[in-house]
Amino acid sequence: MTPRADPLTVDVVDLIGTVVVRFHEEYEHAAAEHSLTGAQARLLSLLAVEPLPMRRLAQRLKCEPSNVTGIVDRLESRGLVERRPDPDDRRVKLAAPTAEGARTAERLRASLDFAREPLGQLTVAERTLLKQLLQRMLGITPEPSQNPEQEEKKGGKGEKKREQGE
Incomplete structure (x- = not known):
């Protein structure tokens, strides 16, 4: 018999949900504001980081390669994605964003306020801790230099003032 989760764990799971x-x-x-489906937006966002072969896109999106082909076809017909040969293996085709696709991915990213607003209420140290805890939950090895002081120096502009109540 599986032991019951404690109330704190239940609360955390509910909040994550x-x-x-x-x-x-x-x-x-x-995504809809950019005339994209959620799947198209996710694929375009992945490609904005790096061009990927179809099989890897399917793995990242947790779907069948045939679904990815259809998504790429539709984005390609809109001029947002192109297929190009992989320089390391010319038998493999990479999906990559066009210049317009990269701009669309950037506009999409900029329009996502849900995560940015609540995270902005946390200090740099709290965001760093949250990042580390999420990485640990997912089995991702954190970068060696992840500590609040270094994160603050990297990009925590204005954080000290907010933390001090100014």
Whole structure:
């Protein structure tokens, strides 16, 4: 018999679920504002980081390669994605964003306020801790230089003032 989760764990799971639902809803809304489906927006966002072969896209999106082909076809017909040979293996085709696709991905990212607003209420140290805890939950090895002081120096502009109540 599986032991019952303690009340704190149940609360944390419920809160994570609420965050996921809200993020998904806002992501779908932001995608629609750019005339994209959620799947198209996710694929375009992945490609904005790096061109990827179809098989890796399918793995990242947790779907069948045939679904990815259809998504890429539709984005390609809109001039947002192109297929190009992989320089390391010319038998493999990479999906990559066009210049317009990269601009669309950037506008999409900029329009996602749901995560940015609540995270902005946390100090740099709290965001760093949250990042580390989420990485640990997902089995991701954190970068060696992740500590609040270094994060603050990297990009925590204005954080000290807010933390001090100014």
